[in-house]
Amino acid sequence: MRWRLLGPVRLTTDSGEIDPGRGKQSCVLASLLLTPGRRVSVEALTERLWEGSPPRSATAVAPYVTRLRRVLEPVPGAGELHHVAGGYLLDIDPDLIDLHLVRKQVRLAADTGSVDLFAGALDGWQPEALAGVPGAWAAGVRDVIARERLDAFAQYGRLLAGLGRREQAIAVLDPLVAEHPTAEPLVAVLMSALAETGQSAAALRHYARAHDAIAEQLGGRPSPELLALNAKILRGGPAARHVPAQLPAAPADFTGRRSETERLDGVREMVVISGPPGVGKSALAIHWGHRTRQRFPDGQLYLNLRGFDPEGAMTPDDAARDLLVALIPAERIPVGLAARSALLRSELAERRMLLLLDNARDAAQVRPLLPGGAGCTVVVTSRNRIPGLVAANGAVPLALAPLRPDEAEALLARRLGAIRVAHDADSVRVLVTATAGLPLALATVAARAATRHSLAVVADELSRSRLDGLRGLDAGADPRTVFSWSYHALTPPAARLFRLLGAHLGPDISAAAVDSLAGENAVATLDELTAASLLTEHRPNRYALHDLLREYAASLVEPGERDAARQRLLDHYLHTGRAGAMLLDPQRQPLDLKPAGADVFPESLADEQETLAWFAAEHANLMAVLRHPAEPAEYGWQIPWTMVDHLDRRGYWDDWIIAERCAVEAARRCDEPLAEALAERLLARAYVQTGRFAEAEPHYAAAIELYATVGDLTGRANTLFAMAWMWEQRDRYQDCVREISAALELYRLVENEHGVARALNALGWFEAHLGEYDDAIEHCQAALALATRLEDRYGQAATWDSIGWIHHRRGEFGPAIAALDRALTLHRQTGDLFQQADILDHLGDAHAAEGRDADAVDAWREAVAILERLDHPNALRIRAKISP
Incomplete structure (x- = not known):
């Protein structure tokens, strides 16, 4: 027996179909079947039946209900119709109603990534629901269900494409798109599949049909997402959305946890895996993430929240930014937790992803990172149970206990060989007991035992080894006893390096930085530590200590040994960063540094790309250094000096503010007024980048005062120049002219010709915005001659760009185009892609103003191609000029 809402409303039994009535009676029945087990009020039914012209009788609905009862009563299981509190309720299992069953199957298919289940569910989903049911309400419901069906087909197509079955996706979606050209999710999936199979022309034809249909039928234009996809296909780039795969490498020899893995398989939205340090929370989460990769066609995000880091947990603000960086260009990331959290929810809304938040501290750290919809699955690991997420956010709690003895023995067997373990069961039991079933401790035991011929010797050493002064994590054996035993078995160089790694402040460390930390080539000792499972190479040439091992290592290092190692590492970061900063901006005034010691090995960066990659890899380490008071204090302002261009280009403006605050304080401690002035100026600039103008102004004023105190006229001029840029962001061009005129006077006074040239150009630019075109041209021409x-x-x-813009504003389009062409040629020589795109945008505007539409479109298309290559959001703005 089954009720049908897809197609005509009817009841199907083994004996055939039953017509439950038509007209208003079918409307009442459809209302009850759409919400099984829930009350539908008499008022709602009356409105649906008579559409604003209800009969005078308050019992007008009752006859239709009575007739429905006569239909239901002879059919077992067809449902019971009850009168409840001013309405009616149909008591029936939703799985006996085709629409609800299909919806359930689609959700399950999407969650499990099952192509067969998807195909079966959609095969029975008829295109028209509630066929024959009269009235505006029924028509509205039909439209909603029709859109829901098309969205389900879009999910199905996305799953097929994600599994590499793009031709099948095309075959399924092509006829649907032909029938429904305004269904943008459907069109987008089909276009992507076509482009990815080399059929870009067909993809563009579908876009053109969708564009025309949306304009004709809806009076609008395609969504920004469809516009962006069309732009990518036009320029021959990848049509598919970037799919991040951030999970660390799957843990080797993962053993046990079968019941926990099965519980994770049943999680659809969020789970909190809790347990003591070293129990294997992260390993389980990462193992499960790799195992279920096909379930998340839009990718996997991973973030270590460092909830119990001695130097402090990651803030939710920073965490939201780091997650967004994997999804969108850094330039689009706003400032502030509320804005970032909202944008993160928007970016995750249409994706099916795994979000693994490792090592969380509490609910307050996690909540701003949670997606708003049900498409993503969130896995949180923490030493705490985080009951707030369970109570308020519906998270499934999964408390992880140590491995059972049989699981611990199985882990040792996988590491050491089943035969060897079986032949010495007594020693294995000693090892399992001594490690308290913690996988981390078992791994160190296995690494040690792999180098010995007898497990009995290993068990005897472990049973006699103790670590004074450290208490156990629970009532069982202390796993740090295992660490001490493994530590004492290391060679002296490896033992020293292990201690020094406990002095490192950041979350991980590169192999190159390890050499400076140790003051010597440490390749062999790194290999020894990883072989002993005391250190993990979590990415190529980058290493990390487990939290518990890090705490243990930090407890071993002596203060003098620690301080010397930290200073070597600071010198490593400082000298490498200083060289990189000069590669990013060769015009900067170089930072004078003391030579690095012979036991420090700064890295050699070849070019701008390698420099930016180095800063990105070391970002968290550099910020950790700045949050920790440096001795000597010079590092506190010198390291931020190296980071300026990285922080600005990557959009890490909130970290830039933190870095410059540290720099101001450190410069004061060192009594370095020039360094303090520079830090104040850069701090103000970072505030301006985030739109916090009121906070920027006092720091610019402080910089001006400091430069005046030490008599640095160039520094004052640079600050005034920066202040003019701040006023420009607020369209206060009179203030811009005032500041830049004062800067120009100072540059002339100190005979800084480069400063004079750029100030003259800026002055002309600002005057042009005030409509003073004659003065503007005069100043720009003087700037051009000097440059x-x-x-x-x-x-x-x-x-030349300024001159072209001024001519354009004066209506002199020929001279404008000529000037902009000169600017474009020069920037092509410098290789500055963003500036090329900016000038091409201006050039297109000038061509369009002169009526040369084809030339305008060519310029804008070239600009879009460059910006798409840079993944810059301005591409959409310019693209709109081509396809308004």
Whole structure:
């Protein structure tokens, strides 16, 4: 027996179909079947039946209900119709109603990634629901269910494409898109599948049909997402959305946890895996994430929240930013936790992803990172149970206990060989008991035992080894006893390096930095520590200590040994960063440093790309260093100096503010007024980047005062120049002219010709915005002459851009185009892609103003291609000029 809402409303039994009535009676029945087990009020039924013209009788609905009871009563299981509190309720299992069953099957198929279940569910989903049911209400319901059906097909197509079955996805979706060209999710999946199989022309034809249909039928234009997809296909780039795969490597020899894995398989939205340090929370989560990769076609995000890090947990603000960086360009990431949290929810809303939040501290750290919909699965690991997430957010609690003896023995057997373990069961029991069933401790035991011929010797050593002064984590044996035993078995160089790793402040460390930390080549000792399972190579040439091992290592290092190692590491970061900073901005005034010691080995960075990659890899380490008071204090302002361009280009403006605050304080401690002035100026600039102008102003004023105190006119001029840029962001061009004029006077006074040239150009730019075009052209031409004499191609290009913009504003389109062409040629010589795109945008505007539409479109298309290559959000704005 089954009720049908897909197609005509009817009841199907073994004996055939039963017509439950038509007209208003079918409307009442459909209302009850759509919400089984829930009351439908008489008022709602009346409105649906008579659409604003209800009969005078308050019991007008009752006859239709009576007739329905006569239909239901002879059919066992068809449901019972009850009158309840001003309405009616149909008591029936939702699985006996085709629409609810199909919805359930689609959800299950999406969760499990089952193609067969999806195909079976959609095969029975008829295109028209409630066929024959009269009235506006029924028509509205039909439209909603029809859109739901198309969205389900889009999910099905996305799953097929994600599994590499793109041709099948095309075959399923092509006829649907032909029938429903305005269904944008469906169109997007089909376009992506076509482009990924080399059928870009067909993908673009579908876009054109969708564009026209949306304009004709809906009076609108395609969504930004569909516009962006079309742009990517036009430029021949990848059509598919980036799919992050951030999970660390799957743990080797993962053993046991069968029941826990089965519980995770049943989780659909969120689970909190809790347990003591070393019990294997992260290993279980990562193992399960790799095992269920096909369940998450849009990728996997991983973030270590460092909830119990001695130097402090990651803030939710930083965590939201780091998750967003994997999904969108850094330039689009806003400032502030509320804005980032909202954007993260938006970015995750249409994705089916795994979000693994490792090592969380509490619910307050996790909540701002949670997706808003049910498409993503969130796995949280923590030493705490985090009951707030369970109570308020519906998380499934999964408390992880130590391995059972049989599981612990199985782990040793996988590491050491089943035969060897079986032949010495007594020694194995000693090892299992001594490690308290903690996988981390068992791994160190197995690593040690792998080098011995007799497990009995290993068990005897462990039973006699003790660590004074450390209490056990629970009533069982202390796993740190195992660590001490493994530590004492190391060679002296490896033991020393292990201690020094406990002095490192950041979350991980590169092999190159390890050499400086140790003051010698440490390749062999790194291999020894990883072989002993005391250190993990979690990425190529990058290493990390487990939290518990890190605490243990830190307890062993002597203060003098620790401080010397930290200073070597600081010198490593400082000298490498200083060289990288000069690669990113060769025009900067170099930072004078003391030479690095012979036992420090700074890295050699080849070019801008390698430099940016180095800063990105070391970002968390550099910020950890700044949050920890440095001795000597010079590092506190010198390291932020190296980070400026990295922080600005990557959009880490909140970290830039933190870094410059540290720099201001450190410079004061060192009595370095010039360094303090620079830090104040850069702190103000970081505030301006985040739109916090009121907070920027006092720091600019402090910089001006400090430069005046030490008599640094160039520093004052640079600060005034920066202040003019701040006023420009607020469209206060009179203030811009005031500040830049004062800067120009100072540059002339100190005979800084580069400063004079750029100030003249800026002055002309600001005057043009005030409509003072004659003065603007005069100042820009003077700037151009000086920049040409100085052979400053960047300055020449910037000035030609200003001149072109001024001519455009004066309606002189020919001279504008000529000037912008000159600027474009110069920037092509410098290789600055973003500036090329910016000038191409201006050039397109000038061509369009002169009526040269084809030339305008060519310029804008080239700009879009560059910005798409840079993954910059301005691409959408310019793209809209091509396809308004």
